[in-house]
Amino acid sequence: MTVAQFRSPPMASPPAYPDLLALARNPSADSRERLLLGVVALCDARPPTGELSPVLGEIFLTLARQAERDVRKILSERLATADWAPPALINVLALDEIEIARPVLAASPILQDDDLMRVLVEATLEHQIEIARRPQLGGRVADAIIERGEPATLTALAFNRTAEISLDGIRRLVEQSRRVAALRGPLTRHPRLTAQLAEQMYEWVGVALRQSICARFDVDERKLAPAITQAVYDARSQTMVPVSTSDPDRDEMERRLVAKLQAAGQLRAGYLVRAVRERRLGLFVHALATLGGFTVSEVREALASKSPEALFYACASVGVDRAVYPALLAEIRILNDGFPGDVGDRVWLRGAISPASAARSFRALVRTEARAV
Template sequence: MTVAQFRSPSMASPPAYPDLLALARNPSADARERLLLGVVALCDARPPTGELSPVLGEIFLTLARRAERDVRKILSERLADADWAPPALINVLALDEIEIARPILAASPILQDDDLLRILVEATLEHQIEIARRPYLGGRVADAIIERGDPATLTALAFNRTAEISLEGIRRLVEQSRRVAALRGPLTRHPRLTTQLAEQMYEWVGVALRQSICARFQVDDRKLAPLVEQAVHDARSQCAPATPANDPDRDEMERRLVAKLQAAGQLRAGYLIRSVRERRLGLFVHALSTLGGFTVAEVREAMSARSPEALYYACASVGVDRAVYPALLVEIRLLNDGLPGDAGERVWLRGALSPTSAARSFRALIKGEAAAV
């Protein structure tokens, strides 16, 4: 018998409670089918308000304990939103296999914090993740999830915008994001993230999330500069060297790859960020050269300059947002022996610049550097 057949109405009105109890105690297949149809009819009709009849509670619980998987799944779906369902039955279904338990864990108003805390201890990781996703999850349960420290459950909780997570809980999630990269994205968008915690995250998130932090919290790059520079110093001593720049074969391979991307219309400013994050500085050089119409020599000169100004203008001319540039610069320096240097002003703080003006400024600076030499 299929689930679709289970759901087909065959009774004009719900059967009487004693009849259902007798069916629940009858092990025959025909009795189980009739019992299921009767229980579904009762779910559709909804029992009267007030205390649930003990007989009805026994019927539901007996069915859940003895029924086949498809029967329990239908019960879970039908009772997920019911505020009159027997608590014992709801707790049995919540500890069933995850496909049966999921609707109950997600929505049942019968489950209280103590029930959810018990399930966190007794059930599988999949059950724990569903609890972490539960709308308007209570603070006690959120704290218990954070205390357990499982990455998958923490990530589900970080995505849950309605969970009652305390400021201390958010602080602990931010600290966990040092080791659990999946936490970083949802935390940067979490409504309870504070400016102070966002500035802490700025040190270890990637370029795109730094842009998100800057946009949301209006972070002052000059304020974060000492933290970022310290991160550069700390990482430089641990960072493995990037691909050598004097490898002609690799350089030619990277040039061809960029040319293919350009020909296919797939070369975008975002590829610059991606290439740096993948520690492929040669790809960054060729991509920036191609996107901006600069020579490779000009781009390399900007990357070895005493000031990051020329490189900023080159990046701005191809669409790299000025809010992203400081973080991108940090990662480039890690791969490029600390270059470009830190001389001069942080011109990206002056305001927006059109691509045409940025390209003109880049060429003027590079030409001036060449004349000075």
């Protein structure tokens, strides 16, 4: 039996309760269809306020437990906002498969915190996400979601502006955003985010979200960005392993591959972009060094720099278009723990530069940084 078969006009008046109970106990397909039409008529007419008739409650429960999937789905949709629906029935529907459970999880006023906590424990991830999206979600349930630490559910909760999330809950979400990138966008716009927590997030979010934080909390980006970048750089430099040197065999293999491409006349600037998109940063290092006549150490120095300026000059010297550089830089940062950093001007916006000038600027910068170290 399909949903399309149930698109009959509602009955003019609801059938009598005994008739519906008899239909509920009859397993035939014809009785199921007539029972559904009767229940729909009752939903449309709305029963009297107050305690629901035990007979009607039994009808609903029998239908939910024995009916086909399509019947349960329609029943869930019709009862999603009903404040008179039997609690036992709503809880049965809430634990059903997600397409059936979704309407009541999203809107049923019958479901209490204890009911939602049970669904969090017993049901699927999709059920948990739907609970996290629920309007006016209680603080106890929000805390339980945060405690579980499931990225998809945390993200759904961060998007829920009406959920009762405590200041400590927001703090924990901010901390989770270190590892769950999807949390960062909604948290920067969350009404409960404080300036102090926003400044903490500033360390690990991207450029666009940093601008959003600065605009919302009146933060002086020129002062905050260099300080945070310097702190991250200092911490990282204590334990940083130079790019590709952690696996000498792989490093040698990549060096030989680049040398072979160079000998065959096949090494071009476009290969740098390809290497990064294939997540082969070591290959990018050797290719850039070979194309530009730089040492591998110089290229690695540029990749570990607090500023993207040196890397830009190296790329420009071998023919990488300055319009391509921002996207290339973003992908390199993903592969390289966020480096090069954000300190300094965006020199690629200044205009064209000749390959020779770019090469001179690159060497001057890496030598300056080497002396500073």
